[in-house]
Amino acid sequence: MIDFSTIFSIAIRAIKANKMRSILTSLGIIIGVAAVIVMLAIGNGAQVTIQNEMKSMGTNLIMIRSGTSTSGGQRMGHGSQPTMKAGDGNAIEEKIEGISLAAPVLNDAGQIVYGNANWSTSIVGTDNRYFQIKDWSLAYGRYFSQTDITSAGKVAILGTTVVKELFGDVDPLGKTIRVKGIPFTVIGVTTSRGQSGPGMDQDDMIYIPLSTAQKKVTGISFPDMVNMIMLQAKTAQDTYTSQDAIKALLRQRHNLGTNKDDDFVIMNLTQMMEMMETSTKVLTILLGSIASISLLVGGIGIMNIMLVSVTERTREIGIRMAIGAKSWDIRLQFLTEALVLSLIGGLIGVICGLIGVAVISFFSSFKAIVSIFYILLPFSFAGIVGLFFGFYPAYKASLLNPINALRYE
Amino acid sequence: MALIELKDIHKSYPLDGFDLEILKGITLKIEKGEFVAIMGPSGSGKSTLMNILGCLDTPSSGSYMLDGQAVQNLSADELAEIRNQKIGFVFQGFNLLSRTTALENVELPMVYSNTPSKLRQERAQKALTAVGLSERMHHMPNQLSGGQQQRVAIARAIVNEAPIIFADEPTGNLDTKMSVEIMQLFTELNEKMGRTIILVTHEEDIARYAKRIIKIVDGEINSDQRNKK
Structure with missing residues (x-):
């Protein structure tokens, strides 16, 4: 089996060989990761705002107000009596x-x-x-x-x-x-x-x-x-x-x-707050999942380009096989390439996402809040997407017959 | 024991519902240290024989003992391992990796035999020096002449200490002067370093460098004789 640093440098070389194409391919991942980070930060910000509000109102709070009065058939609302x-x-x-x-x-x-x-x-x-x-x-x-x-x-x-x-x-x-x-x-x-x-x-x-x-x-x-x-x-x-x-x-x-x-009304503010917190949590998940879809689309872009790359490099694969590369070596090479491509996209996406969050926080009163977890989550998701969508092209490459691959023009 | 021993090798491909038989029972022994040329017109089956000998393909029937090991029924990955350890290839079209330096091209077989990086470099440098390219180690293939590229390919074929070198029309893309240089290099490898060389060519001039010439016609061995120099 081929060692990691060698396979990594092969991947970097292949990505560098087609700079423009690699950047465009990563763009899907970049946008996806940035979108997930911004969306999670917005949801997280909403949650923290509510939690702070909750704290400022007092924790475990119950309010009791006077009941309603009826005046000439009109009911007057809480506290009126x-x-x-x-x-x-x-x-x-x-x-x-x-x-x-x-x-x-x-x-x-x-x-x-x-x-x-x-x-x-x-x-x-x-x-x-x-x-x-x-x-x-x-x-x-x-x-x-x-x-x-x-x-x-x-x-x-x-x-x-x-x-x-x-x-x-x-x-x-x-x-x-x-x-x-x-x-x-x-x-x-x-x-x-x-x-x-x-x-x-x-x-x-x-x-x-x-x-x-x-x-x-x-x-x-x-x-x-x-x-x-x-x-x-x-x-x-x-x-x-x-x-x-x-x-x-x-x-x-x-x-x-x-x-x-x-003749009184008991209001459980903790309950209200917990409901609000739950709804912002749902909102966060919703925003995050919608943004994740763009990450998935980015993954399809990677698969597309990897398939093109495998076809373009059929001869290279043939040479490597003739010289002694096993199917797993070839698979690992293209998997690594897809992974590196998606992780580079992920890294740029993280940077873009953080800039986006800073811009939102700067231009609106709303505080979008990032946490390490909410950065690592989309980043590792990008890696998983790269591996997932890189697998088929890599598998296809490893199935090539060395004789035909060597003859490929 | 012979280095290569073929017994009644058949190879056929399915074509329009029939089996097209390319090799019709080849039996052949090649000893260690030989320099053999395989000749034949196109369509004679010499390339198919070459692929089977080079463990790039498996025969439909018959047995193939390579260095004491039966290889006719091995899996693709097992064949890859054999190619890596026992065989060096030199192709007509050089088949070097582009955008990869001569040194790194020569290191490639050792990458797949998991040789440590430092040892890889040392041995690749030695191999390149042996083929007279010590000054060109960090050149890319497109910065080298055809003859130099073929020398890099030869360095790649010998670097893993593989006992057998297969050369498939190694001079087909070279002019006469470079062809002579490359063939002299093969002769040197055979005589001084004891490598077994199997050469596939259709040129009489090139085959003359070999010590034994096998002619394939229509999937069968037509003649097999010592080369009288």
């Missing part, structure tokens, strides 16, 4: 095994003023558990103190967008702002989280203690009212398994008889 209390959240946190944290949320919106600047933003009345669930740290300053929470302290933590709009370059810590006309002291600023979902700026918010929101800022229709309770389950599994227990507890607390509908 306020029923939830902060106490419900505390009870869930205390009594339900799978739930580790419950943060009350009372939403409002309003004008905030500092000096001559003013800005309209969302106001969230909550406590420190909110930041814990969202795993959200402060850029500087401090969280709410126990006194802030129990005695409705007029203190606020600002999102970075609000800081930018109201303060510019001024340090906001300790400054007094007016929230819907009421003076608040700025005690902290959150780190920047950026966009969440379509067009929602997570940094365009201010946070005040729940008690302050309930008593001084937002009008509430009954004591301890909140719009929403955010729950964090201990594991992703718990977000599913604890739902029934939460439901039972809330029905009991809200005194709902068996004939009455729930």
Whole structure:
């Protein structure tokens, strides 16, 4: 059997002998590999974006919102009939095994003023558990103190967008702002989280203690009212398994008889996120498979040229056979040539694909993400394609009869 | 024991439903160190005989002992191995690999006998020097004259220390002066290096270099005699 370095140099020589043809043949593989890399990077980017969003929303998240109200036959949508209390959240946190944290949320919106600047933003009345669930740290300053929470302290933590709009370059810590006309002291600023979902700026918010929101800022229709309770389950599994227990507890607390509908809605965000993740995974696979088809077409191009090459080089094959090449030597020679051709195409394809990914990331806000696996996958696929489509021509070459091959003109 | 021993070799090809018999019972012995010319008009079967002798083809019937080994029923790969080890070919059309240097062309038989690269080069250089081409080792075939190309082919035929050299019309593409040089080289290989040479030709002048002339007519040996110089 012929040694590897010799057979490799024979292949390189044969490829070099027909440079233009080799490049054109590889083009199919180049385009295929580049397309697969770009498509996988786009799918991967979408997946990572969703995962990051998931993390920024909090892991293992369940949200409970008030139920629907009916007014004159018109049903008003979730949250239209306020029923939830902060106490419900505390009870869930205390009594339900799978739930580790419950943060009350009372939403409002309003004008905030500092000096001559003013800005309209969302106001969230909550406590420190909110930041814990969202795993959200402060850029500087401090969280709410126990006194802030129990005695409705007029203190606020600002999102970075609000800081930018109201303060510019001024340090906001300790400054007094007016929230819907009421003076608040700025005690902290959150780190920047950026966009969440379509067009929602997570940094365009201010946070005040729940008690302050309930008593001084937002009008509430009954004591301890909140719009929403955010729950964090201990594991992703718990977000599913604890739902029934939460439901039972809330029905009991809200005194709902068996004939009455729930006056709250439980939303499992983990489930939603997992569904979105699955759909992007499917998308990635779909994009990748479509791109792989061009790789297959490239493989057919290689087979075509290899068949031409075998015919053209019939005499060479005859010489090699007369001199002692066995059928396996001939097969190996043409297989190696097909493999080298496809791997060179694969290599150029990887480079083109990476350039494509960089261009996409540069010209759009979308981050396409490449990983080693997503580069090696199409590259090795190109090699397999080369071997597969190179086999038939190589086999054909090895079956030649040396006498006829030597006579071939 | 003879180096080559043919017994009642027949070869026929199917043609329009009939079997066309090309060789009609050839029996022949060639000893080690002989220089034999096989002559015959075209269509006489001398090329078919040559192919069988050179292990490029197998006979339809009969037995062929080459260097003590029966080769008439071997597979294509086994024949390739025999060709590689025992036989060197020199063709009319030189049959060198294009875009491949003289040195690499000569290395080729050793590539298929899996000789290490370094030893391959040493032996190829020695063979090229032996045929007087030490200055042309790195030339491509298209940079060499016909006579030089045939010398490269001869170097390729002797490099694997094969005991037998088959030369099929080796001077057919060469002018008279180069033909004489090539035939002198064969004589030298035969006399000084003891190689057995089997030459196929239709030219009397060329056959005269051999020590024994076998004439094939119509698939049979017509005459087999010592060459009287």
